[in-house]
Amino acid sequence: MKSAEKIKLGVSIGDLNGIGSEIALKTFEDPRMLDFCTPVIFASAKTISFLNKRFKFDIKFQGVEDASQAIEGKVNVVNVWKETVPINFGEEDKVAGEYSFKSLEAATKALKEDHIDVLVTAPINKHNIQSENFNFPGHTDYLAKELEGDSLMFMITPEAAGLKVGLLTDHVAVKDVAAAITPELIEKKINIIYKTLQQDFRVQQPKIAVLGINPHSGDNGVIGKEDEEVLKPTLENIRNNGKMVFGPYSADSFFGSGNYKNFDAVVAAYHDQGLIPFKTLSFGNGVNFTAGLKKVRTSPDHGTAYEIAGKNKADHHSFKEAVFKAIDIYRNRMEYMELTKDVLKKQGKKI
Known part of the structure; x- marks a missing residue:
């Protein structure tokens, strides 16, 4: 040191x-x-x-x-x-x-x-x-x-207990997002966030929230099947391996309700889903950190x-x-x- x-x-x-x-x-x-x-x-x-x-x-x-x-x-x-x-x-x-x-x-x-x-x-x-x-x-x-x-865009605010947002996909066209999100990608990105919270932010037991891919996290398959068929089973598998990972949460109300304050980090499915609320809440003081x-x-x-x-x-x-x-x-x-x-x-x- x-x-x-x-x-x-x-x-x-x-x-x-x-x-x-x-x-x-x-x-x-x-x-x-x-x-x-x-x-x-x-x-x-x-x-x-x-x-x-x-x-x-x-x-x-x-x-x-x-x-x-x-x-x-x-x-x-x-x-x-x-x-x-x-x-x-x-x-x-x-x-x-x-x-x-x-x-x-x-x-x-x-x-x-x-x-x-x-x-x-x-x-x-x-x-x-x-x-x-x-x-x-x-x-x-x-x-x-x-x-x-294995890099990951991780947006953070200056406060020690502030907002931290990671992305499953970053500079990917919206039309390609759903196909890009695979169980392997989800596990890889969450593992990066988990490790960076421990080694870079002194969080011993990270608690991570994951936002749904589709509106209302798919509404049980009514609005797209990716949340039911890809995201939910992958998150369950990660939880079974001992990590505190929760979701998927409906993105439209997650930040406005203040629910993000209950977690050490939030994982968004794609760029604007995570960065619009992040920059709205912290513009001018936020930092982009390349984790991983x-x-x-x-x-x-x-x-x-x-x-x-x-x-x-x-x-x-x-x-x-x-x-x-x-x-x-x-x-x-x-x-x-x-x-x-x-x-x-x-x-x-x-x-």
Whole structure:
């Protein structure tokens, strides 16, 4: 566990034409943030200098060639590129997509090589980043491939006992959702959530709610048969194996009734079923955490917001919460691993 040294927190800069760079720099403009971590921004000193002046920030940053050279007590900028990059705030263009990938690629490599401890990703544009090297619907799938894990989009609020929403399917077209939800997928996703609640959020015996696939959870097969034939028997099987998993619950009343407060996490069948209520209840403070990976990655709960980009109007609180959550999760995970090692030693098992 990091004790003497502060956690090295990598930042991929996102789409330069959006608000990602603004919210990242607003976060680290506060010198008190350096008490919690050593920030490492993957961009270039030239780009950050331009943004510093554009937004009238007064950030004293340190340019480095490699994340391993990051200096504690400084905002570090890794020179991923050296050329001048045209920044056209509010516009979607291919150049911005190319540089958002360059930043993400370099940050992910540093994370894999342990030159940074955690990664916070600023928003990308899922369209203009597409290329031969990035053919994914978003960060989550790219990181799952690069970091060799079973990823899961897990939306969380800052409060320790706050709302946590995981997804069975994330960036999947609505017409394909029902076919994508299989017993194997349900078990895999719930196992990821169960483990992340234990190791990353200190919940010893997780209690998980699962929302129905169809309206009213199918009304006993009247509105679709997926809940009766796929979801219910799978959840029963998971319960028989000792996990406290309940449902399916009708999604339309679950959040409005406050029922979500009775559980450590909620599992939604598809993207909008989970994210509409989540963002309604927590927009601007929520955090997207990629569970299921060996490394810690978080991001703010919003996109590039081209409509306000470059105007110094962006609210940075979600990004700031993503920074704090990445630090908290990393420390919780390291502590969990140490405790697990101690238990195995006492049991005489090999680590």
